[in-house]
Amino acid sequence: MRANTRTTTKSPRKGGRRHPLATVALIAIGLGLTGGAYAAFNTSTASAEPQSAASTQxxxxxxxxxxxxxxxxxxxxxxxxxxxxxxxxxxxxxxxDFQVGTGRMPMAMQGPQAPEKPVQFTDAQIKALADYVASLAPGPSIPEQKWLNGDGNAATGGELFRVNCAMCHNVAGAGGALTEGKYAPSLNGVSAAHIYEAMITGPQNMPVFNDMNISPQGKADIITYLKYIQNNPSPGGFELGSLGPVAEGLFLWIFGLGAIVALTVWITAKSN
Structure with missing residues (x-):
């Protein structure tokens, strides 16, 4: 009698099956490569900034x-x-370059903010101070001349200025009072380089507008707008410092009402 023999065959392992941790490993590698590339890009960009000043030892x-x-x-x-x-x-x-070049530094005395005053250093000394501070760590560099020529789009610059700057500096850049004795200075007569530097460094109470907030071209457009309104006086007559409705209302209250009172007195005296 033949004995029945059971033949057992081992099922082959499915091809292409991954280890359970393979997906996690791939994600970790991808994140590591992405982070490393981002850090390398930032480091190269930051380290390149001080070199633009062409500083020497x-x-x-x-x-x-x-x-x-x-x-x-x-x-x-x-x-x-x-x-x-x-x-x-x-x-x-x-x-x-902004703080020393506008005379705000060194400060004469402590106060709510550093006022603009006569510059105490020569251009060469200011550059040397800037080179030394730039050598300590990467930071915003002095802007390139191509952004300072005032040949941008004045209409776009006016829109950007009204959205980002007019609440403190006034729509015409005439400046204005802030809280606790602080103030936004007038931008009339300020050099294009100092306007640009103020936007990228945020001096005093001013926020920083980096290239993610306002692009270099946008900053150039703002400079163009400010230079345009400085070179084109108000066509509506005496602008009262471009300080807005408060100054205009005060002018009408003092001179307008004063003229009415004077006219009333004159008519009364004439009738008598």
């Missing part, structure tokens, strides 16, 4: 001496800041 050394003689009292010998002044590490050459 001699200029940096001169700037360091000027800094230690004139700025270290408030900002510290290493520019790391003290109780009297903020750290300057990472503010870039643009912040130094």
């Amino acid at each position: 001699e200029s940096v050394d001169q700037g360091k001496k000027l800094f230690q003689s004139n700025c270290a009292t408030c900002h510290g010998l290493q520019a790391a800041g003290t109780t009297n002044g903020p750290s300057l590490i990472g503010v870039g050459a643009a912040a130094v």
Whole structure:
């Protein structure tokens, strides 16, 4: 009698089956590569910013001496800041060129904000100070001349200015009062470089408008708008400093009502 024999065949393993952790590993690798590329791009971009100032070691050394003689009292010998002044590490050459180039720094005395005053350094000294601070850490650099020529779109610049700047500086750039003794200064007569630097560094109470908020071309358009309104006086007569309805209402109240009172007195005296 033949014995029945059962033959068992091992089912082949399905092809292409992955390990359960393979998906997690692929995601981790992808995130790592993306993060590394992003960090490398940011590092190369940031490190390239200070180089645009074409600084030399001699200029940096001169700037360091000027800094230690004139700025270290408030900002510290290493520019790391003290109780009297903020750290300057990472503010870039643009912040130094604006603050020192407009005479706001060094401050004469502590106050709600640094007022504009006569510049105390030469252009070469200001550049040396900017080169030294820029050498400490990457930061906004002094803008290229192509954004400062005032040949942008004045209409687009006016729209951007009204949306982002007019609430403090007035629609005509005449400036205005803020809280706690602070104020937005007039932009009349301010150089294009300082306007651009103010937008990218955010001095005093001003917010920072980086290239993600307002593009370099948008900043150039704002400069074009400001130069346009400075070169084209108000066609409506005496502009009263372009300070808006408060100044105009005060003018009407004092001179208009005063004229009515004077006319009434004159008529009464004439009849008598």
